[in-house]
Amino acid sequence: xxxxxxxxxxxxxxxxxxxxxxxxxxxxxxxxxxxxxxxxxxxxxxxxxxxxxxxxxxxxxxxxxxxxxxxxxxxxxxxxxxxxxxxxxxxxxxxxxxxxxxxxxxxxxxxxxxxxxxxxxxxxxxxxxxxxxxxxxxxxxxxxxxxxxxxxxxxxxxxxxxxxxxxxxxxxxxxxxxxxxxxxxxxxxxxxxxxxxxxxxxxxxxxxxxxxxxxxxxxxxxxxxxxxxxxxxxxxxxxxxxxxxxxxxxxxxxxxxxxxxxxxxxxxxxxxxxxxxxxxxxxxxxxxxxxxxxx
Amino acid sequence: xxxxxxxxxxxxxxxxxxxxxxxxxxxxxxxxxxxxxxxxxxxxxxxxxxxxxxxxxxxxxxxxxxxxxxxxxxxxxxxxxxxxxxxxxxxxxxxxxxxxxxxxxxxxxxxxxxxxxxxxxxxxxxxxxxxxxxxxxxxxxxxxxxxxxxxxxxxxxxxxxxxxxxxxxxxxxxxxxxxxxxxxxxxxxxxxxxxxxxxxxxxxxxxxxxxxxxxxxxxxxxxxxxxxxxxxxxxxxxxxxxxxxxxxxxxxxxxxxxxxxxxxxxxxxxxxxxxxxxxxxxxxxxxxxxxxxxxxxxxxxxxxxxxxxxxxxxxxxxxxxxxxxxxxxxxxxxxxxxxxxxxxxxxx
Numbered sequence: 001x002x003x004x005x006x007x008x009x010x011x012x013x014x015x016x017x018x019x020x021x022x023x024x025x026x027x028x029x030x031x032x033x034x035x036x037x038x039x040x041x042x043x044x045x046x047x048x049x050x051x052x053x054x055x056x057x058x059x060x061x062x063x064x065x066x067x068x069x070x071x072x073x074x075x076x077x078x079x080x081x082x083x084x085x086x087x088x089x090x091x092x093x094x095x096x097x098x099x100x101x102x103x104x105x106x107x108x109x110x111x112x113x114x115x116x117x118x119x120x121x122x123x124x125x126x127x128x129x130x131x132x133x134x135x136x137x138x139x140x141x142x143x144x145x146x147x148x149x150x151x152x153x154x155x156x157x158x159x160x161x162x163x164x165x166x167x168x169x170x171x172x173x174x175x176x177x178x179x180x181x182x183x184x185x186x187x188x189x190x191x192x193x194x195x196x197x198x199x200x201x202x203x204x205x206x207x208x209x210x211x212x213x214x215x216x217x218x219x220x221x222x223x224x225x226x227x228x229x230x231x232x233x234x235x236x237x238x239x240x241x242x243x244x245x246x247x248x249x250x251x252x253x254x255x256x257x258x259x260x261x262x263x264x265x266x267x268x269x270x271x272x273x274x275x276x277x278x279x280x281x282x283x284x285x286x287x288x289x290x291x292x293x294x295x
Numbered sequence: 296x297x298x299x300x301x302x303x304x305x306x307x308x309x310x311x312x313x314x315x316x317x318x319x320x321x322x323x324x325x326x327x328x329x330x331x332x333x334x335x336x337x338x339x340x341x342x343x344x345x346x347x348x349x350x351x352x353x354x355x356x357x358x359x360x361x362x363x364x365x366x367x368x369x370x371x372x373x374x375x376x377x378x379x380x381x382x383x384x385x386x387x388x389x390x391x392x393x394x395x396x397x398x399x400x401x402x403x404x405x406x407x408x409x410x411x412x413x414x415x416x417x418x419x420x421x422x423x424x425x426x427x428x429x430x431x432x433x434x435x436x437x438x439x440x441x442x443x444x445x446x447x448x449x450x451x452x453x454x455x456x457x458x459x460x461x462x463x464x465x466x467x468x469x470x471x472x473x474x475x476x477x478x479x480x481x482x483x484x485x486x487x488x489x490x491x492x493x494x495x496x497x498x499x500x501x502x503x504x505x506x507x508x509x510x511x512x513x514x515x516x517x518x519x520x521x522x523x524x525x526x527x528x529x530x531x532x533x534x535x536x537x538x539x540x541x542x543x544x545x546x547x548x549x550x551x552x553x554x555x556x557x558x559x560x561x562x563x564x565x566x567x568x569x570x571x572x573x574x575x576x577x578x579x580x581x582x583x584x585x586x587x588x589x590x591x592x593x594x595x596x597x598x599x600x601x602x603x604x605x606x607x608x609x610x611x612x613x614x615x616x617x618x619x620x621x622x623x624x625x626x627x628x629x630x631x632x633x634x635x636x637x638x639x640x641x642x643x
Contacts, residue, residue, distance in 0.1 A: 016428060016435070127315035130615040132577055135595065139611040142599040143323055219441060223581055226443045228600045242444050246585075249447050250455035263451055267444030274439040282435055282523075 010287055011280070020279025027273055031085045038082040048083055048236050050075040059248055059262040069261040072244040075234060077261065081269045083236035088273055091148065091221045092214040095155045100210050102156070103163025104203065108194050110164065111171030122168070125161035133158045134220060141229040148231045151224050155217060163210060170202035177201070208284060215277030222270050238273075241266035302627055309619055316615045317370065320608050321363050327604075329355040335376060335605045370612070376605035380597040385609045389591060393576075394484035395465055396583065396590030400575035401485070402506055403513040408568050411518050412561070415525025419533060419560075420552045430522070438519035446512045446585035453508060461508050463586040470501040509586045513579050517571060524567060528560040535559075566625055573621035577614035 011017045030037065040047040053066065054074040062069040068077035110121040128136070140154035174180065175198060183197045224230045225239025233240070244262065251258025324332060333349040336342075342349070350356055354365065369375075375385035383391070418430040453461040466474065466486060473479060474486070482492050487506070490499035532538070533556045541551045578592030587593070591610065598606035 016432060123311060123315065126312045127319055130312055130316050130619050131611060132574055132614050132618065134580060135577065135611055135614050138580065138595065138599050139323070139607045142602060142607050143326065143604060215439065219439070222441055223443060226441075227581070227584065227596055239441075239443075242441070242447065246447065249451045256455040256458065257451065260451070263444075263447050267441055267447070270441045270444065271436075271439055274441070275436065278435050278439045282431065286527075 007287055011283055014283050016279050017283030020276045020281075020283070023272055023276030024280065027085055027089075027276065030082060031089050034082050034086050038079045040079075048087065049234050050080045050083070050236050052076070052234070057247075059245070059259045061258075062261055068265050071241055071262040071266075072247060073234070075241070075244070077241065077265050080236045080241050081238065081266055084238045084241065084266070084269065085273070087148075087231070087235070087237050088218045088221075089214075091152055091155075092217045094152050095159065095217045095221075096210055096213060098156050099159045099163055100207070102160040103167050103206075104199070106160075107164040107167025108171055108199060111168035112175060112190065112194050112198060118168070121164065125164055128158070128161040131158075134223065137220060137224060138227065138229060141224055146229055146232075148235065148237070151221050151230045154224070155220060159213075159217070163206065166206045166209070167203060170206055171198055174198050174202040209281075212277055212281035212284060215274040215281070218277075219270065219274045238266045238270045242270070298630065301630065305623055305626060309623055312619055313616060316612065316619070317367055318363070320612050321366055323608060324366075324604065325359060325362070375609040375612075378594070378598065378606045378609075379603045380594055380601060380606060385606055388594060388606070389609075389613060392589065392591045392594050394590075395588060396578055396592060397576060398485045398487060398502075398506070399509055399513060399579060399582070399588065399590065400572055402487075402510045403517070403575060403579075404568065404572050406510065406514045407517045407521055407571065408564070410514070411521025412525050412557075412564060414518075415522040415564075416529055416552065416557055416560075418522065418526045419529030419556075420548075422530060431526075434519035434522045436519075437515045438523075440516060442512055442516045442581045443585055445515060446508070446582060449508045449512060450585070461504055463505070463508075463588070465502065465505055465588055466498075467501055467505075470498055474498060505586075505588075509579070509582050509588050512582050512585070513575065517575075521564060521567065521571075525560065525564050528563050529556055532556040532560040562629075566629055569621050569625035569628070570618075573618055577617050578610070 011021065035047065041051050044051055052074045053060075053070060053076065056074065057072055059072055060066065060070045060074070066076050066078060068081065071077050071080070106121050110118040137151075137154040137158045140157055141150045144150035144153060180193060180197050183193050188196070221230065222237075222239030222242070225237050226243045228243060231237035231240050242263075245259065245266070248259035248262050250256060324335075329350045330346050332355050333346045333353070334343070336349050336353060354362065373386045375389075377383075378385045378388040381388045381391070414430050414434070418427045418434075421427045449461075450463060454463065465471070474481065474489070479493055479495065479498070480489070482489055486502035487499060490496075490502060529552075533552075535556075538551060538556055541555045542548075546555075578590060578595055580592035580596050582588065583590045583592035584596045591613075595607060595610040597603075598610065
């Protein structure tokens with residue numbers, strides 16, 4: 001337990017990770033309170049679809065009705081970024097948890113049994129890791145068809161091999177410990193040994209690293225949406241909202257920055273969300289780096 | 296002798312990976328029905344009426360491994376299919392578009408590495424001081440920036456606000472016409488290099504003007520990674536015994552940091568630079584898309600949104616092959632740079 005206290009103290013003492021914690025907490029509050037911060041208009045069917053105020057293209061500046069203005073197609077920017085927080089968390093949680101599950105199962109099998117099983121699983125991860133991740137995700141989404149679900153499936157396919165490898169490595173370290181040997185000696189089944197003795201002692205670092213990958217997952221998902229391969233039009237999604245602004249980066253003559261709000265605001269939400277997780281992740285990486293001495 | 300054995304073993308390991316990559320890519324195309332796949336062979340709209348004939352002609356309803364064999368044979372002969380986006384065979388499209396992508400990589404990689412090494416060293420030498428926190432904050436900011444958004448902001452300022460100062464694209468219209476005239480020899484199709492070889496200042500300036508923003512975007516996003524790597528590598532190196540010795544001898548701190556510690560800390564950075572170059576050479580999809588910088592990344596994006604599956608998958612196959620080969624080269628170079636790397640087979 002003192003290990004966890006020490007980790008916690010290091011996180012709070014480091015100003016950068018403290019800022020990260022605060023940012024993440026803010027986003028969690030926004031996601032939970034979305035229906036109160038930006039209540040969907042009455043009779044609005046799907047709260048994740050951004051309500052629109054008209055159909056003309058040109059973004060409208062912030063006003064009393066739309067405090068962040070409207071983007072191309074009169075979608076309300078404030079509503080979009082608030083509900084987009086929920087979209088971000090949803091994509092990240094689904095992708096990370098499914099990826100972890102696949103990673104834990106395959107990584108445990110490979111690490112615990114070794115031999116042929118290990119060889120086969122590791123060669124499969126080699127194949128997936130041979131692709132640059134964004135490119136593989138892009139190819140998969142274009143095959144699966146444009147939707148948020150395709151984005152999640154693509155990200156899971158791209159992401160699982162790294163976890164499988166991490167967990168395999170953790171397990172290899174623990175496998176030879178005396179208590180594992182003891183459990184085996186007492187006649188416990190392989191399944192029981194893995195679940196009760198090996199995994200609990202092996203996966204905490206990976207679990208933490210995985211949860212910190214939330215930022216990276218959201219960034220990649222936003223990139224796919226920006227490229228026009230993600231959420232359907234009008235869905236509360238930060239990447240897509242940035243894409244809407246693409247035609248409006250240059251205003252009319254004399255007012256070059258006229259549509260700044262449409263470009264700036266959705267991107268700032270992505271930036272701060274990812275920043276929060278990365279600040280925390282950076283501190284964790286220092287704490288877990290075995291090559292650096294702990295004080 | 297030992298090195299040669301190692302290289303051969305590594306080469307042999309590459310074969311199953313590449314085999315798996317082709318099997319995976321082909322498996323994805325097989326998710327489509329034979330009729331859908333027949334449309335990939337259509338180069339002319341009139342052929343759409345003859346889809347069953349195409350299925351027949353190319354054996355698209357034969358068993359999986361028969362078709363895989365045919366397909367692999369074609370790929371090995373350099374026939375990757377037809378690209379609808381640029382209306383030419385994919386095997387011609389890639390070399391046609393690659394120079395633009397290489398040009399970005401040639402400019403971005405040195406910037407990323409030099410700046411990354413510089414700040415990474417500084418950050419490690421002042422660990423937990425304000426300089427360290429400041430550098431890390433900037434690095435993490437860069438790392439968290441959505442590259443597409445950064446690109447838009449840069450265009451908003453340098454293209455919009457400073458009316459046309461740094462425009463998107465590869466060349467201005469009049470210059471792009473000029474470079475295709477007979478008086479200008481295209482040695483490499485990399486504009487800046489061709490301009491220097493032709494001793495043409497106007498083309499050089501124009502291509503540089505178009506390069507600044509995309510190179511900045513790529514650099515800011517990737518710099519953080521090198522900086523981070525250099526910092527932890529330096530911290531490890533600074534904790535070594537020979538550093539203590541150097542300090543105990545009374546060497547100035549500057550010499551200790553820049554000579555003794557940095558030299559050893561550079562090894563992982565050099566390794567990663569190889570991957571970085573491969574990553575950028577395989578197409579900075581987002582950056583090329585935002586700046587309409589028509590390289591292979593831009594092409595892949597166009598193919599993806601126009602559902603030109605053959606091109607997207609060919610692109611994935613190309614990048615994966617490039618990655619695997621660069622990986623191999625880096626691994627082999629590594630054994631030369633770092634004599635501590637054992638060539639397989641346990642402790643001697």
